[in-house]
Amino acid sequence: MASWSFMAVIFFHLLPLPAMALQDAFVGVNIGTALTDMPNPTQVVTLLKAQQIRHVRLYDADPAMLTALAGTGIRVTVSVPNQQLLAIGQSNATAANWVARNILTHVPATNITAISVGSEVLTTIPNAAPVLVSALQYIHAALIAARLDSHIKVSTAHSSSIILDSFPPSQAFFNRTWDPVMIPLLKFLQSTGSYLMLNVYPYYDYMQSHDAIPLDYALFRPLPPNKEAVDSNTLLHYTNVFDAVVDAAYFAMSYLNFTNVPIVVTESGWPSKGDSNDPDVTLDNANTYNSNLIKHVLNNTGTPKHPGVAVSTFIYELYNEDSRTGAVSEKNWGLFDATGRPIYVLHLTGSGTMLANDTTNQTYCVAKEGVDRKMLQAALDWACGPGKVDCSGMVQGAGCYEPDTVVAHASYAFDAYYHKMVMAEGTCDFKGVATITTTDPSHGSCIFPGSNGSNGTFINGTSLAPSSDSTSSGSSFPFHASNSISCMPIFVVLFLSVVYL
Missing domain, CATH: 3.20.20.80 (Glycosidases)
Structure with a gap:
């Protein structure tokens, strides 16, 4: 003893x-x-x-x-x-x-x-x-x-x-x-x-x-x-x-x-x-x-x-x-890679608000119905170009190619950008042609970025999606008539976006 x-x-x-x-x-x-x-x-x-x-x-x-x-x-x-x-x-x-x-x-x-x-x-x-x-x-x-x-x-x-x-x-x-x-x-x-x-x-x-x-x-x-x-x-x-x-x-x-x-x-x-x-x-x-x-x-x-x-x-x-x-x-000890994408999605439900790559409170960003087609196409071009969204899922033959419409393709690109930016304020607007929803827009073999637990965040580039109150350096997004998504870089004239910090 x-x-x-x-x-x-x-x-x-x-x-x-x-x-x-x-x-x-x-x-x-x-x-x-x-x-x-x-x-x-x-x-x-x-x-x-x-x-x-x-x-x-x-x-x-x-x-x-x-x-x-x-x-x-x-x-x-x-x-x-x-x-x-x-x-x-x-x-x-x-x-x-x-x-x-x-x-x-x-x-x-x-x-x-x-x-x-x-x-x-x-x-x-x-x-x-x-x-x-x-x-x-x-x-x-x-x-x-x-x-x-x-x-x-x-x-x-x-x-x-x-x-x-x-x-x-x-x-x-x-x-x-x-x-x-x-x-x-x-x-x-x-x-x-x-x-x-x-x-x-x-x-x-x-x-x-x-x-x-x-x-x-x-x-x-x-x-x-x-x-x-x-x-x-x-x-x-x-x-x-x-x-x-x-x-x-x-x-x-x-x-x-x-x-x-x-x-x-x-x-x-x-x-x-x-x-x-x-x-x-x-x-x-x-x-x-x-x-x-x-x-x-x-x-x-x-x-x-x-x-x-x-x-x-x-x-x-x-x-x-x-x-x-x-x-x-x-x-390989990091929570994120150099582009700001999470290496894995932390399981933090109930532990507070730190580290927003948790999967709780899921929302999605999709194209509004009935908006101007030229504005929608221009926003899609921006997301797949300067917005640095991976739009390969929408090329012909890929899971999200069908339906081959501007609305469907824009919804996928908008949601990818929105979750890349961790659903931050102002990242689901695109000059008024996008809106937030709690309904998962995934369909068939097309799984939207926000629904698979791969919430991203900031990537190397400070551009944010132009919002309705952004100050424009031109009169509009450039317009591309084609609905299809090109694998080549899309060069557009950018609006001067207000960076959300």
């Missing part, structure tokens, strides 16, 4: 965090840029707004991205890249210059709320570890001088691999090699009201366990009570790897006598495509993990150690990064 002193310590460790941590959790996304066709900052922000993503984490402080985020209210975590850490950690003046150049020029228009000083420094560039805390302190001092310290938190993102003996969580501790860094770092986080940034990847825990960890346990799938993992010291039940890792970090901090530093998970996700030796890297598993993660975070259940305490989390990541080196799985 455990000694009374040990049980007393465990009881102390289970006490809740202060009220500062008891707030609603959020889900954000990381924005990597290793894409061969990286969308420009305006396109990225349009996607974020269309998907109602209100928190983002950048791996640098790109001025164009920060400028595009201005006025949106989106809460932004920026980063000091690892290659700049040594210089900043050794010079207060260099840190002050970095803040002046990357923060002061963008606030308050851009809502910067946190700075991550480096990423996984202890495990990727250990030679910089001796100056890590100094770098945080110098950045914070510059924020104090600018009177921004109460609004912008300073921390650094860690790999969960710095936690040893992580199960049961109550026995976890940080790698003692890093005590000279972790103790002053935690003192800094505690004194400034900041939080521990932690990257949590159940995918890697599962892969490295060699089947010791059940796949369902890694994916947040329901487990029967007799399959739940139980911490023998605390008798807490764990139903998923994510909670166990987060609690291991809480216990590791508490054994260094820090019990009031909250945790924000700065990276978590699951890849959707891998090599033949990655059988559990599938679209379904990626969808399952991220859908369950989002619902788990947003329901504010917290963890077994700290129930009800928010564990806000940033999903890794917004886009698939095809330019990354390494295995196929390293390139």
Whole structure:
């Protein structure tokens, strides 16, 4: 039987965090840029707004991205890249210059709320570890001088691999090699009201366990009570790897006598495509993990150690990064491809309004009956041309060729565009010739884009479908008499559209 002193310590460790941590959790996304066709900052922000993503984490402080985020209210975590850490950690003046150049020029228009000083420094560039805390302190001092310290938190993102003996969580501790860094770092986080940034990847825990960890346990799938993992010291039940890792970090901090530093998970996700030796890297598993993660975070259940305490989390990541080196799985963590199309449709019913590529509240965009045929044809040409809709489904012999009418073809193109733009306001108008309906217009072998769960979003190009109140640079759409859809690009004179942001 455990000694009374040990049980007393465990009881102390289970006490809740202060009220500062008891707030609603959020889900954000990381924005990597290793894409061969990286969308420009305006396109990225349009996607974020269309998907109602209100928190983002950048791996640098790109001025164009920060400028595009201005006025949106989106809460932004920026980063000091690892290659700049040594210089900043050794010079207060260099840190002050970095803040002046990357923060002061963008606030308050851009809502910067946190700075991550480096990423996984202890495990990727250990030679910089001796100056890590100094770098945080110098950045914070510059924020104090600018009177921004109460609004912008300073921390650094860690790999969960710095936690040893992580199960049961109550026995976890940080790698003692890093005590000279972790103790002053935690003192800094505690004194400034900041939080521990932690990257949590159940995918890697599962892969490295060699089947010791059940796949369902890694994916947040329901487990029967007799399959739940139980911490023998605390008798807490764990139903998923994510909670166990987060609690291991809480216990590791508490054994260094820090019990009031909250945790924000700065990276978590699951890849959707891998090599033949990655059988559990599938679209379904990626969808399952991220859908369950989002619902788990947003329901504010917290963890077994700290129930009800928010564990806000940033999903890794917004886009698939095809330019990354390494295995196929390293390139396929994104929720969207470079054009803004969802890699898979998340299952988020009942979890709020974030990430609009869910399939709930389905509506469709179709051509109005009885409208001017020339205007309808011109709108169809626009959708299949500058609107960048895939109209191949309407060529002769394809599923949606019949009936070969302008109304039928325009309805398909309008609906494809409407769902590509995530049903955003003003994207089903087309100068008054389109209308929204809740009736699925699919027929026979012709399945409309909005009915198959492939809701798209912003694609590379800032044109929106001209609406009734758009300012025209010409008198009308150009008119093409033919009803058939050409496979060649259709060149038209564009109306100057009002971009919905």
